[in-house]
Each structure stands twice: as C-alpha cells, then as structure tokens.
Amino acid sequence: MMTSGMFWTWFLPGIWVTIQVTIYSAALAAAVAFIVGPLRTSRFWIVRFLAGTYFEIFRGTSALVLMFWMFFALPLFGWQLVPMWAGVSALGLTYGAYGSEIVRGALAAVDPAQREAGIALSFTRFQRLRRIELPQAWPEMIPPFNNLLIELLKGTALVSVITVADMTFAGNLVRLGSNESAPIYTLLLVLYFVIAFVLTRGMRVVERHAKANIGQAPEKQPGFLSRKLSARGESAQAGTQSAGGIG
Amino acid sequence: MNSWDWSNVDTFMPRFWDGLLVTLQALVLGTLIAFSLGLVWAIAQRSENTWIRWPVTAVTEFIRNTPLLVQLFFLFYVLPEWGPAMSPLTTGIIGLGLHYSTYTAEVYRAGINGVPIGQWEAATALNLPKTRTWTAVILPQAIRRVVPALGNYVVSMLKDSPMIAVIGAFEMLGEAQAYSNETFTTEAITIVGVAFICIAYPASLLIRVLERRLVQ
Numbered sequence: 001m002m003t004s005g006m007f008w009t010w011f012l013p014g015i016w017v018t019i020q021v022t023i024y025s026a027a028l029a030a031a032v033a034f035i036v037g038p039l040r041t042s043r044f045w046i047v048r049f050l051a052g053t054y055f056e057i058f059r060g061t062s063a064l065v066l067m068f069w070m071f072f073a074l075p076l077f078g079w080q081l082v083p084m085w086a087g088v089s090a091l092g093l094t095y096g097a098y099g100s101e102i103v104r105g106a107l108a109a110v111d112p113a114q115r116e117a118g119i120a121l122s123f124t125r126f127q128r129l130r131r132i133e134l135p136q137a138w139p140e141m142i143p144p145f146n147n148l149l150i151e152l153l154k155g156t157a158l159v160s161v162i163t164v165a166d167m168t169f170a171g172n173l174v175r176l177g178s179n180e181s182a183p184i185y186t187l188l189l190v191l192y193f194v195i196a197f198v199l200t201r202g203m204r205v206v207e208r209h210a211k212a213n214i215g216q217a218p219e220k221q222p223g224f225l226s227r228k229l230s231a232r233g234e235s236a237q238a239g240t241q242s243a244g245g246i247g
Numbered sequence: 248m249n250s251w252d253w254s255n256v257d258t259f260m261p262r263f264w265d266g267l268l269v270t271l272q273a274l275v276l277g278t279l280i281a282f283s284l285g286l287v288w289a290i291a292q293r294s295e296n297t298w299i300r301w302p303v304t305a306v307t308e309f310i311r312n313t314p315l316l317v318q319l320f321f322l323f324y325v326l327p328e329w330g331p332a333m334s335p336l337t338t339g340i341i342g343l344g345l346h347y348s349t350y351t352a353e354v355y356r357a358g359i360n361g362v363p364i365g366q367w368e369a370a371t372a373l374n375l376p377k378t379r380t381w382t383a384v385i386l387p388q389a390i391r392r393v394v395p396a397l398g399n400y401v402v403s404m405l406k407d408s409p410m411i412a413v414i415g416a417f418e419m420l421g422e423a424q425a426y427s428n429e430t431f432t433t434e435a436i437t438i439v440g441v442a443f444i445c446i447a448y449p450a451s452l453l454i455r456v457l458e459r460r461l462v463q
Contacts, residue, residue, distance in 0.1 A: 060444035060451075062406040065420055069440050073433035150312060157314035161413055168317055181324035189313045189321065196312040 006177045014170030021156045021166060025091035032096025037103025038129055058097035064158050066090040071162040087159030095152045102144045106137035139210040146203040150196050255434040259426050263438060266422035273340050273408050273418060278401050280344025285351025311349040316410050318342050323414045339411030347404050354396045358389035395458035402450050
C-alpha cells in the first residue's frame, strides 16, 4: 500500500493546493469574462476587435502549452513567475476567454425592450449594464459557468506538470515512492469527481437564488450529477466552445 | 524580444513537422474512437434495460468529470498491471478518444432528443425493426444537426492533445520540450503555441460555416 508518510506530507496538502488553484484561477477567469464579455458588445469597432482578438487567441491555444510558455519562456523576457502563479494565470486567461463568450451570449439574450427602457430612463451605458442587463443575464449564465468551472477544475491537474505540488503531483510522487499505482490514481480520480460534484451542487444553489431574485421558478434538472445539457444548452455550449469569429 | 534566434527556429523545424504529424495522428484516431464510442454510449443511455442504462450513465459521468491528465496516468501506469503494456502514443489516443467520447455522447443525446416524436411513431407505424429505425430514420436526422457541435469537440481535443506529451509521446509539445531541454532555448515552445492558434482558428471558422449550412 501507499507509504503513509508520503500520503500525509504530500497528498493532503496537495488537495488544498488543488482547491486554491481552482479558486484563484476561477476568480481571475471571472474577472476576465466580465470585462472582456461586455467589451465585445462595445459600439467602437476597435474595442470589439481587440476583445475579439483576445478571445480568439486564448481560445485557440492549448492551456498546457500556454502554461509551459509562461513558465519557461516568460523568464527570458524578464518576468519570473512562481510556478503556481504561472499556472493560475494560464488557466485564468484561457477559461476567462471561454467565459467572456458566455457573458456576451447571455447579454445578447436579454430582451432588447429592457435596454430601450434603460435608454428611455436616460441611464448611462454603465448603469444600464449594471442595473438592468447583467442582473437579468446572470441566471442564464450560471449553467454554462458551472460547466466551465468543472472544466477549470479538471484543468488544474495540468499545473502538476510545471512542478506545482497539487494532488496530481503528489499522486505521482506517491507512485514513485511506493511503486503502487492503482490505489493512488483511483483515489485521485474519485477525489476530482467528488470536488466536481460538490461544485455542481453549489452552483445549483446559486442558480436557484439567482432565478428567485428575478422572479423565475427553478427548472427541474435530471441526472444525478445534473451537468447534462438540454438540446438547446448543448448548442449554446457548442457556441462557446469554439465556433464564432471576431466581433 | 532580446533572445529570439532564428537559427534555433531552423534547427527545430524538422522536429516540429515530426511532432505535428504525431499530433494529427493522435487527433484523427482519437476522433474516430470518440465519435464511434460516443454513439454507443448515447444509444446505451436510452436503453430500456436499467442494467445497461445505469452503469453506462455512471461511467460516462465519472469519466467526463475527472481530468484527462489523471486518466492518462491511470491508463499508462495502472492498466499494464492487469493487461498488456501500450506505447505512450497508443495510450494517449485511447485516453483522448475515451475522454471525448463522453462529451460526444452528450452531443448525440441532444441530437437524438431533437428528433420529433412523430418520426419515432411513424417508424413504429411502418413496423420497422429497431435497428432500421435507428439507422434509417433517427440517426441520419440526429447526426446532421450535431455535426458542428461534434466539430467543436475535435478542436477541443486538438487543444488537449499536448497532454499526451506528459506520458512520453513525442507530439508537438513533446518535441518542443525535448528541444528546449537540450539547447536551453524557448523558441520551440513559442512556435508550438503559435501553431496551435494557426490550426485551431481556421478550424473554428470552418465549423461556423458548417453550422450555417447544416443546422437549419
């Protein structure tokens, strides 16, 4: 079986590192998504173009390659990032690009009459966004954000490759130390699944609150993990994955 | 850009093409597995038999919610304890295909659910056998409208393919990493990063065209 010393000194702290990386990169991704998403609906073509370019570049690269590049190539340009921050920035910037598409799509789905009412009441653009459009778009964003959060959680395993001691890294150490690979990798997979399950449940609570806030009843969702998508949801998600050009 | 050296680019290029070939090979074979296995999962999830439906749903949900990287480690280090040892590339292809089959299963499921109920009833009314209902009535209509969504997952798979470098397959990232370690340079990794954008962006434009032509 596993050497218990390895397990306590590496694996348990590794779980905490995985959770930290998930939280930090989710926060960065959310910030990027809520900045870039509205910018992609700007009335100035140059702003739309720049935000669109950001989206296309970060959606086109592989998160792992970006992470390697930040870890190995950036130091030559003068910035040395701590491994964990290289991982967090790569994940946050990549998933933030996906998130910006969700924000853009949800804003576009708000009834145009709402925007017009805001104009009629002479709200400024920013007030309209903050007081009228975002609150109504927010419940629509939560299910796709949930999917993205799970993808992000799965993505955090990549940081082990650039020597961040997360739970995958610790799992590899335990394998090397004990020559037993089956128990540790099974445990790892189960742990990721449990974290994903907890996140999904949490997001469903958030969704119920968000819908209640704008006076909608929550939909009943099937499936024991409830990450299954409806036909509409699948095509919407397909849209956020990679189709779509600049602008 | 104080340290960009074009001579490194020249020496790396032959190895880059080797890596690209391996990446594309992994992508094509992985896609074949993902598309066919995904269809099997999707049909099994609609089975009337609980003993088929429930385990298949549980397994696909598990695979879909755990990281591909850890699955690759599992396939590469744990599986040889029970079965034959596979090369890193074969393991990588199976891992990619299996992981993405759980996504394509959802896509097929959405497509099948999108076929109007009248089509099923018409097949029953015509007394078509089960296989013929699937192959001649339901699947042609279901697959047509999910082709763009499937294409999106091929692009996703392309972006996840560098992970197989971690278990020792020499695709683009593996070649770049090996070259960088030998020469202490970083041009190779930059080239690979740009190469991904150069493949993924036109691919997503192509999917957009498909979307416009097939879905309506």
